[in-house]
Amino acid sequence: MAALRDSSSGGVIGGNSTAANVTVVAVAYRWRYTRTDGTDAPGPETTFDDQADAEDWLSSHWAELLETGVDQVTLLDTDTEVYGPMSLHPPTP
Numbered sequence: 001m002a003a004l005r006d007s008s009s010g011g012v013i014g015g016n017s018t019a020a021n022v023t024v025v026a027v028a029y030r031w032r033y034t035r036t037d038g039t040d041a042p043g044p045e046t047t048f049d050d051q052a053d054a055e056d057w058l059s060s061h062w063a064e065l066l067e068t069g070v071d072q073v074t075l076l077d078t079d080t081e082v083y084g085p086m087s088l089h090p091p092t093p
Contacts, residue, residue, distance in 0.1 A: 029054040029077055033070040034085060041070045051075065051082065062088050 029051055033043035043065060048054040054075060065073070066088045074084030 027078060029075065029082070031058060032074040032076055032084070033065065034072050034074070035069065036071040038085075042068070043070055051077070 027049075028047040029049070030045070030047045031043065031054065033041040035041050044061075046057065048057065058073065062073075070088060072085040072087045074086070075082040
């Protein structure tokens with residue numbers, strides 16, 4: 001998926017904008033996988049067209065990720081953090 005971004009502000013441009021500072025960038029959501037101590041953990045290099053698809057995928061795969069050593073995840077939009085880190089461990093009472 002591609003989007004037009006105003007390179008001066010980073011904002012997405014919609015419609016028929018004629019801004020002078022426009023660049024086309026690929027927008028890809030992906031998960032960064034880490035251990036509790038913040039070090040990288042191995043995980044699938046899957047990308048998604050939108051945030052909802054990424055979150056749907058995680059809701060189906062979180063237990064499998066936890067079993068393979070992933071403790072927490074961070075959602076990225078290309079290289080920008082959307083949110084996280086978010087623990088995959090169940091809450092403790």
